[in-house]
Amino acid sequence: MTGQDDFKPYTGGKLWLAGLVLALTNFMVVLDTTIANVSVGHIAGSLGISTSQGTWIITSYAVAEAICVPLTGWLAGRFGTVRTFVTGMIGFGIFSVLCGLSTSLAMIVIARIGQGLCGGPLMPLTQTMLLRVFPREQHGQAMGMWAMTTVTAPILGPILGGTISDSWSWHWIFFINVPVAIFCVFGALRLLKPAETKREKLKVDKIGLALLILWIGALQIMLDIGREHDWFEDPTIVLLAIVAAVGAAVFVAWELTERQPIVDLRVFRHRGFAVAVAALSFAFGTFFASVVLIPQWLQASLGYTSTYAGYATAFNGMGAVIMSPFVAKMLKKRDPRALVCFGILWIAACNLLRVGWTTGSDFWTLAFPQMLQGFGMPFFFIPLTTIALGAVDPKETASAAGVMSFLRTMAGAIGTSISTTLYANHMTIARSEMVGRLNTDATQQALSAQGFSIDQVRGAIEMTVTQESSTLAINYMFLLSAIIFAGAALIIWLAPRPQRMAGPGAAH
Structure with a gap:
């Protein structure tokens, strides 16, 4: 010792x-x-x-x-x-x-x-x-x-x-x-x-750890390579899906019966914890996906450098820093469920603001919703943690916090993989529709009349289609995100109001 x-x-x-x-x-x-x-x-x-x-x-x-x-x-x-x-x-x-x-x-x-x-x-x-x-x-x-x-x-x-x-x-x-x-x-x-x-x-729960690595690894690989392998048309994806599903089922059964589980799933017997974690997973997975997609769209479609894409997305954190102390004080007087609901709906509204983004949007049109969204983040994270950890027994706080951290991180990874696939698929759909409308004799004649050669006409159409299809796809993702956020905001009302506050630092 x-x-x-x-x-x-x-x-x-x-x-x-x-x-x-x-x-x-x-x-x-x-x-x-x-x-x-x-x-x-x-x-x-x-x-x-x-x-x-x-x-x-x-x-x-x-x-x-x-x-x-x-x-x-x-x-x-x-x-x-x-x-x-x-x-x-x-x-x-x-x-x-x-x-x-x-x-x-x-x-x-x-x-x-x-x-x-x-x-x-x-x-x-x-x-x-x-x-x-x-x-x-x-x-x-x-x-x-x-x-x-x-x-x-x-x-x-x-x-x-x-x-x-x-x-x-x-x-x-x-x-x-x-x-x-x-x-x-x-x-x-x-x-x-x-x-x-x-x-x-x-x-250490070696069997539980092995099962955890097995099913999470299979699930994440399936989500990451699925689109490139035409999903379930490929036997590899089917096999990964079976491994992930069976592995997850066996993992849950094992962890519920193991005396010292690697992930203590018993905390889900508390309704408040289960509901709060569900809301957290949906909301954080959707939020983190947008944090990954927006910089890619800014650079690929609007020609932003990595530096300016970073500036535009970083505004998201400024509002969070400003509002965090106020939310901590409000938590002592207000129903945390109402604060969570307000925070997630606020983020949903910010996603609706982004639905109007175009390839001609200026920097502040792009950065302003990011800043606004940041003001709602503390309303979401801080009270949600209070609800979740306040619902479990005091001796289970550490286990519950670990489960929350695990699922939040997994939700971010899974949300990123799914959103990347949806974004690419919707861009393909938008592209096919736009090509049919733009690649016409009338378009070619109009551009040729302005002095464009045939190769320049094709290049201009290609560039326009690529930019606009990606913009339509990102707008679709924002609309879908707003709907998911709204659903997560309503879910939280299924949780009972917490009867106790989590201990100092437990939220983290």
Whole structure:
């Protein structure tokens, strides 16, 4: 055994240096969930792959992170919190280097999976360590520091990703993690060793973990490659679908009967938790999909650079930062279900504003709905967590928070895969309809009269069809998103009003 039961929280400069190391680690891990969003076009072009294949870079990280998050408690108990933290940081740095050195789709996807597996435990571990090293009376400050890095990292991710990709190369969006990882590993070894926790010989649900990896892996691969393989016309997709369905069913049955499950599904017996998680999954999956699609559309159809696509999408986080403190105060006086309903409907309304986007839309027409949407995000996330964790027994709070984090991350990955497919399919449909209407003798004669050659006429028609079909497709996705958001907003009223508030920091 190692560690000290009588550990005393830090004070003075040592406390704030330790807090900086932990906050910076959390910032880096959260940053990597969005930094690649605006760089997919650069990466796809460099590796010679399609943009839809480029989204695997995002979904592979999310899926690996989701799988590893439920293991955090076991890893910390078995190997010690600080040791797990340092190992995760070293692994994250190494896989970041491999991501930057990647020369093929397979290499970068494998490296991103490694990043996700190492980074998954870091987010909850930073919160655990902050609560351990800060005195109890300063836990509010510690969680405020943690929350600010969690909120600001997604804002800066697109800006940094776009600026770095345009100014240097996409490889550096991964290489910049390396000095941060070195600093945090060094800081943890120097500052956090006394805060190490006891190690115990804990059993891990190996069968549950294997089943989890099996069915989630099969499902995500099916969603990622389905469109290119003509879905269920291909035996490979059929096999993956069967593996995912059977694997999920066996996983659920096993976890409900296992004494120490890898994912504690028993918390779903609480109606409030089940309803809140359902609303969260639908809403977050839809939200995250738009965060991935919008930068791709801005660059492919409107000619935006990665930098300006990052600026346009980053406005989403500004409103969230402004409104978060107000929502936390309102939560003490208002029904959290009403706040959640308002927040999700607000996001739905912002998606309806986007339905009117055209290829001629200026920057502020594109950025303004992003900013407005940000004002509604805290109404959605903060009260929803209160409803979910307030519905379970106090001793189940940690398990419930882990299940929420797992399903939220999975919803983002699955939502991205499905939306990418729907977007591409609707663009194909719109394209086929537009080609028939534009590729006519009248169009050719009108353009020829303006001095266009036959090749120029064909090029102009092709460019117009590509731009406008993608715009119609993205508008369709916004309309569909608004409908899903509206449904998620109504679902929350099936939950009973929470009878207790979740403990400090449990929301994260």
